[in-house]
Amino acid sequence: MLVNWIQSRYRPRIEAQAQTRPTHPAAAAGRRRLLFGLDPRLFAIGLAGGVLSGLLGVGGGIVMVPLLVLWAGYAQRDAHAMSLGAIIPISLASVLTYGVAGKVHPVDALLLAAGSIVGARIGAGALTRIEERPLKLVFGLFLAAVAIVMLVRS
């Protein structure tokens, strides 16, 4: 498929990037795994991401990505990957508590999910290739847009 072809073209570059990719300071500084097998900062970020998303009705990713980058010292690309992984248990819990009780429109959800699974591969593929700076730019613009919408609404 097209996606595979594009990925095969970029693979050497991904591997080169993977070697030079900065590891995060907490991992480099030795394994301080105190709370729940996690570095205290990551523990706080997980909890804060959940609390703020429950409190404000925004996704956990919008909270966790900035904290992972600015506080825990992750590279932008890794922060995005970590955030996506953390969203799995968070959204699973939400689906079980809120989604099942809520008025889900199953056909709409199925169609959106079918499209979004394809899109997720494309987007994640782009994430492995994009440079750090344009990624910061795109995410910064996204946050600015979310902030403006929130301000206007409140």
Next chain:
Amino acid sequence: MNGVVLIVALLAFGVLTGGAAGLLGVGGGTLMVPFLTLAVGMSQHAAEATSLLVVLPTAIVASFFLQRKSVGDLKLALRIGVLGAVGGVLGALLALALPGHVLKLVFALFLGLVAVRLLRDSLLVR
């Protein structure tokens, strides 16, 4: 919207949301909820519940893809997420007791500051 147009619109918007989610490291609910309320005409409650069902497979597909490319650390991320799920329950309970508008204002300002910082980092520093 009539049937066929709606089906195509949902599929297309799904691809768009999934792509943005995979690149931005978010679930995509931020984009989907306004679309479902404004374009499809769902209630806020139904839109949130429906978008949750889409966020889960999106995050799974993107995470496993990134795990294969060894970007990030999925095991660690899942553990952070379990804490996040616990935090989410606390947050939902707190939301009942705290003034929502003030919190949203403060949080929007926080996001604005982070956005300025990221834009500065990507555009100005060297």
